[in-house]
Amino acid sequence: MKFHASTISRVSQFRNKAPFSFHSSSKLSSNHKKRCNFGIAFDIDGVILRGRVPVGGSPQALRRLYLDSGELIVPYLFLTNGGGIPETKRAKELSELLGVNIMASQVVQGHSPFRNLLKKFENELIIATGKGDPALVMSEYGFKKVLSLEEFASYFESIDPVSQYKRWTTMPQSDRKEPAMPRYNVLSERIKAAFVVSDPVDWGRDIQVLCDVLRSGGLPGGANNNQPPLYFAADDLEYQAAFPSKRLGIGAFRIALESVFNRINPKRLECVTYGKPNPFVFKNAEVILSQLQSSSRQDHSKNNRVPGSHPFEMLYMIGDNPSVDVKGAQQGILGFLF
Structure with a gap:
């Protein structure tokens, strides 16, 4: 050709x-x-x-x-x-x-290439984060046990220490949704893989929770040096949106996560990027x-x-x-x- x-x-x-x-x-x-x-x-x-x-x-x-x-x-x-x-x-x-x-x-x-990982993780507990509806994306690809990072974090009290100061968590009590019952054995079953499907919305929470998951072998609060696989849908540092100058992309989030993880963990972060x-x-x-x-x-x-x-x-x-x-x-x- x-x-x-x-x-x-x-x-x-x-x-x-x-x-x-x-x-x-x-x-x-x-x-x-x-x-x-x-x-x-x-x-x-x-x-x-x-x-x-x-x-x-x-x-x-x-x-x-x-x-x-x-x-x-x-x-x-x-x-x-x-x-x-x-x-x-x-x-x-x-x-x-x-x-x-x-x-x-x-x-x-x-994130379209994530379909190719279905055979490996189809029936394993995984988490997905990013703007939009990352859990729905992974579910439509055929993954059977997937939770958004937001839902996963909601089952661990105080895992995000500053959540009380965030506007979207300090709404009137009458407007809040009751925490859902865990769909899986979240508090005892290890996360087998984490997927960053798109640009994360809450960087602070996501970096904290991903560090917890990846440092503990998939179960926050525990101790296990076997890092679960981490996959990024892309690695764009910036992208052009409606604002005149470019916006920070998913690659910027990867750099932030990697910098923090490598400072607090003896082993360097391992990840796979697509896009x-x-x-x-x-x-x-x-x-x-x-x-x-x-x-x-x-x-x-x-x-x-x-x-x-x-x-x-x-x-x-x-x-x-x-x-x-x-x-x-x-x-x-x-x-x-x-």
């Missing part, structure tokens, strides 16, 4: 502008309807959307990838390190914001794009490819972060464009 890369000296010049365009004044020709020899991976934050607002002409550009009937003719997907909600829900949200029909299979989030620029993410994107191409309209009789050969002449990664999108595309299998 041919690879393509272009060099951009100033990324900032593309802010608030559509970072991609199709120069044809009409939709793709009938020849392209039968066979498309390229695929596209779009980043979302700062490229397609800023917050919930489409960037430039992104909705119009995406509509050029469909027939008037709504059938997809150019295989594309969204490749983002963001997340916190199931791919089905994110696809519905993107469809509404962008005005095109987006399938769940076209949404690859930072861009991990080459695995881009290879997985190639597989999904190939599946999307196979399901779209093609004239196989005119396709002279050797069975098993690569279905694309070019794959494009369109993003705004050189250290994530460009680096990942260069060391992975994708070309990239801004």
